[in-house]
Amino acid sequence: MFVRLYGCNLECSWCDTPYTWATTKNKIEKHVTAYARGGEPYSKKDNEHVMTTDAIGDKLAALYPNIRDGQSIIVVSGGEPLMQQEALIELCYSLYGEFSTAIHIETAGTIEPDRDLTDAVDQFVVSPKLSHSGNPLKKRYKPDVIQSFAHMGSKAHFKFVVELNAGMDGEDFKEIDAMVERHGIDANRVYIMPQGTTPTEIILGAQSIVDKVLERGYNLSLRTHTLLWGDERGK
């Protein structure tokens, strides 16, 4: 189950959750389609949900009554969840206390996690952004932060989003390989995911990159929720 938190310190042009951050004129201009269905820009006011940790737990339990089945995983994503570290620690302990589920945190790897947060989560999924995201290098790549996650061993996996043509020109893979080598990340902790918000984009993207993924010993990640529901929210 996904819990998406508001706010992001990056502005990826192809972001699939622009409603979490593209709510000002300046930010909207950074996104290719940062408009709600119907042609209106996303509004912070419309999308603002200030929720207590208890309310988040109640909402999850209502969405999926079998959440205590011992196999569920709660993935806290965004936006950038680490922008709210203090509240995030409280949320992790609250959700684990209520459901005994594994708690994963998705992050773009630009903010160092506090020790208390690292203790509170089962798994970080770190997704450094590549040049095609449109973010300046200094903003999207923080070597010291990536190194901290790299040192965590199996507690931190790395997920890279690549473009549809990445299998042909290989530019995305050059950036990924360089980062993996520089930080000494094991190939089996690296997941490659095609960029896209429709099943067709995901399948075509996966077919264009699968050989490059396999020859490096990386993992191929298909976005199951996108294959099933496209970018429909609330599923």
Ligand code: SF4
């Ligand atoms: S880091 Fe994630 S949430 Fe933030 S803009 Fe990029 S894709 Fe969107």
